[in-house]
Amino acid sequence: xxxxxxxxxxxxxxxxxxxxxxxxxxxxxxxxxxxxxxxxxxxxxxxxxxxxxxxxxxxxxxxxxxxxxxxxxxxxxxxxxxxxxxxxxxxxxxxxxxxxxxxxxxxxxxxxxxxxxxxxxxxxxxxxxxxxxxxxxxxxxxxxxxxxxxxxxxxxxxxxxxxxxxxxxxxxxxxxxxxxxxxxxxxxxxxxxxxxxxxxxxxxxxxxxxxxxxxxxxxxxxxxxxxxxxxxxxxxxxxxxxxxxxxxxxxxxxxxxxxxxxxxxxxxxxxxxxxxxxxxxxxxxxxxxxxxxxxxxxxxxx
Ligand code: RIB
Ligand code: CA
Numbered sequence: 001x002x003x004x005x006x007x008x009x010x011x012x013x014x015x016x017x018x019x020x021x022x023x024x025x026x027x028x029x030x031x032x033x034x035x036x037x038x039x040x041x042x043x044x045x046x047x048x049x050x051x052x053x054x055x056x057x058x059x060x061x062x063x064x065x066x067x068x069x070x071x072x073x074x075x076x077x078x079x080x081x082x083x084x085x086x087x088x089x090x091x092x093x094x095x096x097x098x099x100x101x102x103x104x105x106x107x108x109x110x111x112x113x114x115x116x117x118x119x120x121x122x123x124x125x126x127x128x129x130x131x132x133x134x135x136x137x138x139x140x141x142x143x144x145x146x147x148x149x150x151x152x153x154x155x156x157x158x159x160x161x162x163x164x165x166x167x168x169x170x171x172x173x174x175x176x177x178x179x180x181x182x183x184x185x186x187x188x189x190x191x192x193x194x195x196x197x198x199x200x201x202x203x204x205x206x207x208x209x210x211x212x213x214x215x216x217x218x219x220x221x222x223x224x225x226x227x228x229x230x231x232x233x234x235x236x237x238x239x240x241x242x243x244x245x246x247x248x249x250x251x252x253x254x255x256x257x258x259x260x261x262x263x264x265x266x267x268x269x270x271x272x273x274x275x276x277x278x279x280x281x282x283x284x285x286x287x288x289x290x291x292x293x294x295x296x297x298x299x300x301x302x
Contacts, residue, residue, distance in 0.1 A: 089223025132174025
């Protein structure tokens with residue numbers, strides 16, 4: 001498989017942190033050009049700081065971190081308790097080893113996707129606010145990516161309300177803009193990520209890695225598992241590394257923005273064979289294969 005140029009847009013966040021570590025441990029397959037950060041699991045000041053610290057932990061401080069939106073496009077920010085007050089479960093992480101990049105995330109996305117049109121896979125692990133704002137600057141921004149692979153949504157049952165998943169709930173308007181953009185979208189929602197829970201045995205396996213990354217991952221996950229066990233965001237990176245672990249189907253996805261009870265819901269409509277749809281919706285994963293990959297790659301880190 002050719003080495004893939006990627007940008008990761010995220011809101012670290014414990015599972016975002018694991019996704020970043022998985023990507024950083026896979027440099028032969030993934031050329032991580034940069035990270036853009038958004039408010040979501042925690043306020044922007046915390047999510048950008050956490051991204052910098054994860055890079056320091058992995059010894060990859062050369063990867064630029066671009067700070068983005070401090071809140072959703074139209075609604076008030078709602079953060080998530082499950083990641084702790086600092087966003088990483090209170091884990092002892094190193095201090096940043098490099099300053100934030102001077103260019104804001106929205107400009108970074110627009111400029112970089114345009115400069116390498118059709119070549120970059122954009123991995124979205126948080127609310128889609130940065131990409132939504134990029135569309136405001138250039139309506140074709142998502143289409144300039146080779147594809148957009150995102151964690152978000154659910155065909156059946158949310159995790160914030162009965163309908164809406166957190167990333168799409170936090171910024172439903174940005175999500176709707178992205179799904180209306182015509183870009184090549186891959187949606188990895190709760191239907192899939194709920195199939196990869198961190199079990200005590202898997203937590204022990206991570207603790208036994210014996211390296212700093214394993215220790216940090218174990219500390220973050222130990223806190224995280226009090227409220228959620230699903231390994232949501234690392235599934236996005238695992239899909240790039242091992243797509244045969246996944247399966248799904250093309251579908252038509254609409255994002256609810258009007259009904260206050262269902263706001264942020266991803267309404268997934270099946271399409272007749274051969275129909276185009278607006279997203280590849282992945283709904284099955286080989287859970288053991290995923291965790292074997294995650295642990296094998298975490299072991300490669302310092
Ligand atoms: O619903 C799970 C998603 O919301 C994950 O990306 C998690 O990090 C939070 O951002
Ligand atoms: Ca996230």
